[in-house]
Amino acid sequence: MASFCWIRPLQVGHGIRRSFQSRALLCTPKTRHPQKPLLFLPTHHRRSPSTPPSPRFTSSSTIPIPPDPPGDLDEAAQSIRCGLRDFKHDKWGWVIYRCSYGDDEAWTRFQRIINDRSRKDMAGRGFPPDLANSLEWTFVSDRASLDGASKEQLRSYFRAWVAEAEKVEQPRATVENGRDATKAQRYSFFIEVDEEALRSVADADLDNPFDEGWVNIVRCGEWDLGPEAREEERKRENIPVEDVEGDGDEGWMRISSHMVGPDFYDAIGYLPQDWYPFYRQPPGLVYW
Template identity: 30%
Template sequence: MVPPSKRDPSMDADLNEADQLEVLLNKDGFKTWGFVIYRCTYLNNSDWEKFIARFLGAVPDYLEFYSGLDLLDTFAPTVLEDPSFEGATIATLREHFKQWAKASLKEEQGVAEDYYARTGAMESILSAPEEFEDEAGFVRMVHAEWQPEVLDEEDIANGDVSEPEEPLEGCTEHDVGWMNMRWSIIELPGFHKLRDIDDWQAYYARPPAIGDIL
């Protein structure tokens, strides 16, 4: 029998996003939570500030719904800004994130440097008017551990090769290692549901489609 949520007894614990996030933090030994956000556009500071306010402002609403506002005390997303990120490829951002993660895990989270969190980097954009932003607005979410598929001679000989799809940054595989994800659900549901490659594949939508976490 599933125990009730300690935050909201009317809800099962495994359905309470705040409870599940707390379990995840305790399991990983993390002190804070939140994705790493890469700023990849520098044309308009006002638009960027507006986006960040909307993006991070969605988190309290989710936490309040799950009676989990206590978790705001440990919500600490990282925003990385550098003009050199302007126009950077996904591969460049992924490599930068890997190096950043190795250096910061011990300092920020108090865990070993060889621990590798299955998180991602995001290139964010404003893509819809405010009244439609929740349906159409999205961020670009990157899987930090993705690698291109390597086929061996047996696969090729047996014809176990997928049909190539339209190239995205030169990649013709179905899973290109990044996806557009509805922005408002990234931080809370996304942080604990997109944990490993199986989770990624369960929610993956090849761009230009916009993925969702249901």
């Protein structure tokens, strides 16, 4: 197991250094998306904590509860449960925005795949019924505001939702030991499903683990600056334009669709040092 040091900019002009043990491997398997390299990262867990604007949304919390777990509680289940208990939260899971409206059947299939995969995974690993039942993927559909929406627009909608959601969803929530409950994963990230992502999942070969499709996970933290603010900071730090990757927005990435589940939900955190060990600039794909 090789030890190496990974340096990524947090935003233009800033940096972070993180050393860790990894069996990282870059490869390009023969799939329907050969141009998307996969980034394999080590399995690790940490103890972590865990209505968008008027759109129509559906909840996944009506899925049947899995059977009682065996004696030894799964590590991810234990970590998520500890986060819920610490924050006095009753719900976990991400908001998933539909940003493509050309195929309703594909969207229905997408929702079914995400729900069924995560529920079967938890049932097979013996997640306690109360924890499995408190998972909610909140699927949001609103053609008028979300069709083709930019990530900045989605962040604006999401921030407005977060401002009220915790009060409504988590009435028992508290702030303990200086930990802000609004920084739980449910209120720090959301999933964007654009046309490419929708097609990649809905048309995937579910029997091929390298052809399951992807989604975009978008971070929505205080350091996720808008394009104007990113440009101002670039100029202030005297960073040449050619040194900025893409549009300079490192607050989103493509992740394999199976990562919309308990393991990655547990592993990812809202701080930059939790984000960058996974980060790969799109169109690169993170497979974990």
